[in-house]
Structures are given as structure tokens and as C-alpha cells.
Amino acid sequence: MDVISNAWMILASVIVATPPQMAVADAVPACTAPGTLPAGMADWATPEAIKAAATADDLEMANLLPGQAVKVRFAQTPAVTYPLRPAKPGGSVSYGGLLRLTVAAKGSYRVALDAPAWIDLVGESNAAVDSFAHGHGPACTTVRKxxxxxxxxxxYTLEISANASPDGEVMVMRIP
Incomplete structure (x- = not known):
């Protein structure tokens, strides 16, 4: 065998012998214990089941209260009529829906989801409400966005779109 063939055989045996955890760096550290939820999210562990509305006419049956976690059953995207077209509506195989949010006091509110779905908030005048911050949930929890x-x-009408699953957990809470 020539020198080049020997070099390739040695390189191939090193690659095959390298454990998978060394071959690819982990982007997310492994969780050894459950993560800690932020203050005001204790209800996240015990969500109530509701069905998202598919149209604005059905919103009275899809109420969401600040501080209450809900496990939502979404509709397939083609069946949902959004008051405002979502920035990311999703395709025909995605899921979404509408939830009515009633806010009693002026303040900052956080919408938390267990999936990377798209969130839009629509005010009473059918105008989009701009967000001021976005982030991921705490490490080692089921909060994703x-x-x-x-x-x-x-x-307000909370529009959720482009969800990969027909079910999802949602919570809105007031933040300091």
C-alpha cells in the first residue's frame, strides 16, 4: 500500500473510533434536574384544557386569564380565520388558533409557549400590538418561547400560528 492509502485508513479508523459525543458539540447542555420557572409561573405545571377559537365569533369560548396556564387544542391552519394575518401564518399542515385575553391593569405581560410557534397580539381596534422583548424559556423547562x-x-386577541402540533401550552402573566 502506498503512503496516501495508509493515511486514509488511519484517519478512517480514528473517525470510526471517536465517540459520538466528541464528534458533535452539544448546543444545549444536558439537564440533570428540572429547571426553575420564573415567578408567577407556578400554574404552568397544572394547565386547564381549552379549545382555541377558529374565528373571532368563537372567542367567548376561548378565554385566557393572566396567571392561568392552559393546554390548548388548536385547529389546522386552513380552518382558522385570523383577525389580522399573522406575520408567520404557517402552512396547510400547521396548527393555530385564537384566544381572548382580558387585561384588567396596565402593565407588562409575558406570553409563554411550550413550542416555537408564532405569537401575534391584536388590540380592540384590530391593530397589532408590538412586543418589546422576545426570549427562550428557562433551561431545562418545557417553556420554549x-x-x-x-x-x-x-x-385582546392572542393569535397563535405556525404550530407544529395540534396541542400546546400557553400562559400569560404580568411581569414587573
Missing amino acids: MVDFALEPGV
């Missing part, structure tokens, strides 16, 4: 809004008292 958090979006913060400055809200006035009133009734």
Missing part, C-alpha cells in the same frame, strides 16, 4: 407586551386594560 416568551414574548413581552406593554398592555393597557382591555380585551
